[in-house]
Amino acid sequence: MSDSDVRYRTVWISDIHLGSRACKVDLLLDFLQRVKCDRLYLVGDVIDFWALKRRLYWPKRHQLALRKIIELAGQGTEVIYIPGNHDEIMRDYAGLELLGIALHLEHVHVTADGKRLLVLHGDRFDHICLGPSMTRLIGCGLYAALSVANRYLSQCRRVMGFPYWSLATYIKGNLSATNQLINRYAKTVSSDARQQGFDGVVCGHIHQPQILENDRFIYCNDGDWTESCSALTETFTGALHLVEWTVEQNAREVERGLPRAA
Numbered sequence: 001m002s003d004s005d006v007r008y009r010t011v012w013i014s015d016i017h018l019g020s021r022a023c024k025v026d027l028l029l030d031f032l033q034r035v036k037c038d039r040l041y042l043v044g045d046v047i048d049f050w051a052l053k054r055r056l057y058w059p060k061r062h063q064l065a066l067r068k069i070i071e072l073a074g075q076g077t078e079v080i081y082i083p084g085n086h087d088e089i090m091r092d093y094a095g096l097e098l099l100g101i102a103l104h105l106e107h108v109h110v111t112a113d114g115k116r117l118l119v120l121h122g123d124r125f126d127h128i129c130l131g132p133s134m135t136r137l138i139g140c141g142l143y144a145a146l147s148v149a150n151r152y153l154s155q156c157r158r159v160m161g162f163p164y165w166s167l168a169t170y171i172k173g174n175l176s177a178t179n180q181l182i183n184r185y186a187k188t189v190s191s192d193a194r195q196q197g198f199d200g201v202v203c204g205h206i207h208q209p210q211i212l213e214n215d216r217f218i219y220c221n222d223g224d225w226t227e228s229c230s231a232l233t234e235t236f237t238g239a240l241h242l243v244e245w246t247v248e249q250n251a252r253e254v255e256r257g258l259p260r261a262a
């Protein structure tokens with residue numbers, strides 16, 4: 001372990017979309033190589049079987065990322081995989097252990113300071129948060145269109161020597177309708193977990209990294225690896241932070257703390 005390595009008690013990542021061109025696999029590989037943790041949660045949409053069905057796309061670096069995760073599991077990191085909607089085929093294996101990775105539909109995580117967090121992907125709330133047409137738009141079309149635009153833009157920025165920047169994240173942050181959806185999702189997921197008696201919830205699915213603390217309940221969304229390149233982390237004292245890994249070979253940690261929701 002070198003000086004630049006970071007060690008956490010727990011790391012949550014999701015919405016990686018291996019097998020899709022949208023996946024920022026180089027940043028993910030850098031993250032997986034530099035960050036150490038006792039427990040790693042894969043919170044769904046790890047492999048994008050929907051994209052693979054449309055077109056077989058599996059570059060060597062996507063295979064390397066998968067191999068790195070399996071390697072971590074073999075080297076003592078407890079890896080827990082909660083499949084999402086793009087890799088729902090893996091839900092058939094819930095309750096089993098494959099290649100040292102435990103598969104679950106949902107999982108209860110207890111933080112170092114005793115908070116009980118429900119970990120789930122989040123797509124099961126789609127029918128509440130969105131109408132069927134919006135579900136399709138968010139699930140496929142909108143993200144796909146933004147991802148393509150973003151890919152060309154980031155190629156241009158790279159050629160011109162600018163660091164990586166996400167168009168989709170920028171647009172999403174500026175659309176009030178999208179913000180309403182994001183808020184509705186956070187509220188729906190939170191109230192469901194709160195009703196079940198949990199102290200908080202960790203999810204992914206909507207590609208929006210966020211930590212909200214409201215009335216002693218914590219909502220955490222670990223973001224994605226197609227736009228935000230983010231992870232949720234837990235320190236050895238139980239503090240939860242979001243980390244953004246958006247600058248290759250020069251990853252910067254952004255601790256956004258625990259802002260209070262209105």
Ligand SMILES: [Mn+2]
Binds near residue numbers: 044045084121123206
């Ligand atoms: Mn999803």
